[in-house]
Amino acid sequence: MGTRICLIGGSGFVGRAMVRQAARHGYAVTVACRHPERARDLLVEDVRLVRADIADGRGLDEALADADVAINLVGLLVERGRQNFATVHVRGTEHVLAACKRAGITQYLHMSALGAGRVPASRYATTKAEAEARVRQCELAWTIFRPSVIYGRGDSFLDRFRAMSRLPVLPIAGGDTRFQPVWVDDVARAFMLAVGNRHANGHTYELGGPEVYTLRQIVAMLLAALGRKRLVINLPFPVAAVVAALCRLLPNPPLTGDQIALLRRDNTIEGDPFPAMFGTPAVLEAMLPTLTAP
DSSP: OOOEEEEETTTSHHHHHHHHHHHHHTOEEEEEESOGGGGGGGOOTTEEEEEOBTTTTBTHHHHHTTOSEEEEOOOOSSOBTTBOHIIIIIIHHHHHHHHHHHHTOSEEEEEOOTTTTTOTTOHHHHHHHHHHHHHHHSSSEEEEEEEOSEESTTOSSHHHHHHHTTSSEEEEEOTTOEEOOEEHHHHHHHHHHHTTOGGGTTEEEEEOOSOOEEHHHHHHHHHHHHTOOOEEEEEOHHHHHHHHHHHTTSSSOSOOHHHHHHHTSOBOOSSOSSOGGGOOOOOHHHHHHHHTOO
């Protein structure tokens, strides 16, 4: 029997890319997620869906049964009720690690984020670092990945600005903040190449694209690829904070106070942006025409 992988949070944007690549590698995949009924399109050969919630740990034992490798992709961008950063990132990771130990998992791969622990004002970054600490203390053969902002079809980054570009004026916050966007398939490939690779055990890898852009440059490139001319306004951080406070009333706020804290710091990598052992990352500027095509 081939390698069996459990993708926890595998129905999301990154998880779907990993399911595709895992199938090409011949891995059997269990996708553990809170709403499996919304992920039935993933049901192809050697893929099964299991309902699980890392916030309380329910369903994890069933999801991890017979798996060789566990991959935890769960992460929040916006807090909603009991689904908050501490509960999901920290307590959720503790639940997953405990379930892995019970299931006899041999390898654990963890999705963190570039900037984890480096932005004290951000609960997102702080709890990501706390989750990493839990992973490093565990007895499993672990690997941590810290990607920069991840882009691709259906992402929460470019798609947000694409939607906003329907308006004549496009307001942004942190226009001069620098990013190193990394393509979702490159991130998925790094995870898949770490499966069963003992040389990756005990390491933390930062993943970024080969080029650094300001947010203003990224939005300009996106507008050019879409063939749209819009007035882009860079909101000062105090103004953006007021907007974020008002957006808290929305079910899906486009901007939060925590995101503003993150935008105050560059999201870039010192040194090589992408480990050579995982291949060569795509260039955002070259990918945009394909990603914006109908």
